[in-house]
Amino acid sequence: MHHNARRTAVRTLVCAAVPMLLVAGCSGGSGEDDSPKPSPSASTSSAPPSPAPVKFTTLPDPCKTLSKKTVRDVVPEAKETGKNLGSKDTDGYGTCLWSGLDGYQYRALTVSLRRFDSDVTLGSGSERAAEYAGQQVAAISQEKGNKKVKDTPVDGIGDQATSVAFETEKKNGKKSEDYREQRIVALTGNVVVTVDYEGAGFETAGTPSAKDIREGAEKAAKDAVKSIG
Known part of the structure; x- marks a missing residue:
């Protein structure tokens, strides 16, 4: 003491x-605590991340993606306006169909548009679109009944594009017809454009050539991608 x-x-x-x-x-x-106090900025929790901006926020009417000349060239005898297959989310998805029979030569074309927004958990809009584009290409080879499937890259359509050629057989009443088909999947920004083009020769008409179907699909795909903006 x-x-x-x-x-x-x-x-x-x-x-x-x-x-x-x-x-x-x-x-x-x-009894007072002399240790340094955290600054207000350090104690404030950081703001949640924001989704990345996207290139396109809307989509055009899918039935207005092709010029009248393209419709006449690719689908003879088809209605130029096409048939809108409908979508409740017109800013996110849309599909239009044109079909025509010129003599015994049948042609059908669909243009499908799919737009993706960015999501902090799922990725940017362009990343999600690229993933979907890959799925659209792979779906052809996964479909039973599709034969001689061959995919190749295509230049000059969007940011990148893949063309898939294949053949299939469809029943027309009691008869079966051989169809030659082409799918082109094009990516532009956060939008995927999928063009499906098919042709068949009924009765005594011959099956259209692979070259004609490929060129028709590419022509439609270029129009459709251009219409996105």
């Missing part, structure tokens, strides 16, 4: 000898 009393007395004398501004530093334990 004697030594403790001496230490307290010495401490009191030292504190009395320094300027008043330093007296607080001599306190023997006021």
Whole structure:
């Protein structure tokens, strides 16, 4: 006890000898926490991440994606207006169908548009669109009944495009007809354009050539991609 009393007395004398501004530093334990306080910015939680901006926020009417000349060239005898297959989400998805029979030569064309928004958990709109485009290409080879499937890259259509050629057989009443088909999947920004074009020769008419079907599909795909903006 004697030594403790001496230490307290010495401490009191030292504190009395320094300027008043330093007296607080001599306190023997006021109970206050002298540790640094975090700045307001450090204590505030960071704002949640925002979705990445997308290139396209709307879609055109799918039945207005092709010029009248393209419709006449690719689907003879078809109604130029096409048939809108409908969608409740017109800014996210849309499909239009043109079909025509010129003599015994049958042609059908569909243009499908699919737009993706960015999502912080699923990825940017362009990333999601690229994933969907890959699925559209793969779906052809996964479909039973599709024969001689061959896919190749196509230049000059959107940011990137893939063309898939194949053949299939469809029943027409009691008869079966051979169809030659082409799918082109084009990616432009956060939008995927899928063009499906098919042709068949009924009765004594021959099956259209692979070249004609491919060129018709590519012509329609170029129109459709251009219409996106």
